[in-house]
Amino acid sequence: METWDAPARVRALPSWLVSQVALQARNVVARHFGAVGGHRTQFTMLAALAEFGPMSQADLGRRVGLDRSDVAAAVAALAADGLLDRTPDPHDRRRNVVRVTTEGQVRLAALDAAAHAAQDELLAGLSTAERDQLAALLARVAGV
Amino acid sequence: METWDAPARVRALPSWLVSQVALQARNVVARHFGAVGGHRTQFTMLAALAEFGPMSQADLGRRVGLDRSDVAAAVAALAADGLLDRTPDPHDRRRNVVRVTTEGQVRLAALDAAAHAAQDELLAGLSTAERDQLAALLARVAGV
């Protein structure tokens, strides 16, 4: 599976480079998460709930940058696995209040470890200082 | 459309940051390319053919990192628009030799300009030195 050199005009584009790296990241992260039986969205959602406490699905979506519809599906799957708890909000009956269960916290810890392992594999060619540089630059471009 | 802070555990992951930036890049580039009537794959393929000369579809796919099937579809579309020329290889009748037409070169120039404009918009918050740093780091991670 020998890969050749891309054209110089393409190789020089940050947008192309970042897409290539994102693709690699997608695969590496998916592999590490799959090893512990999970997905990217699961991790981000569980992390948000663990850090900010219970919230509605809409708020959860805004936190992690997911559409309401995708949140609904993911929450349903996670609730079916007992990783989080979804109950109607008594103060606002439009909303569901979502909270992490104990099992969910266990899964989150596993996903967190997998995520860090994935970063190590993805950034294997970079020193610690360079990884920090890259993360800082990306964060600025991302507006985070 | 107020966006909130993502969880710290997620925000600290380079894989997440790079995906966010890649998403932004996708949208910005698509908008700029759409303004001149083109797509990302068109640009990469035309650039490869312009830089390395005529080649088979399979070679083209290896150059730009596209599957043979996707190359076939993209080449058909570009040939229909007269941007490239696809003829059977007399030396190897399995292959199609693909070459850029004059119209294709014009389109490539327009796409090139659009691509650079997109980079400027995407990396507006970074200095020239920082853009070079980012590109260099991404290139090392991408293995290019």
Added chain:
DNA sequence: TACCAATGTTGGCACGACCAACGATAACAG
């Protein structure tokens, strides 16, 4: 009250990456 906004949910669309299979052709081993 009447109107507008937000929520959860279902269903769908678009795009990109990827894979499987096929017929045709080439390259190679015996």
Added chain:
DNA sequence: CTGTTATCGTTGGTCGTGCCAACATTGGTA
């Protein structure tokens, strides 16, 4: 030369992800 393997272009499909539309329900507000 013959049989096997490999490559090519092509069609068709799968999967993940981001996004939008619509709907009924509920809350907030003029």
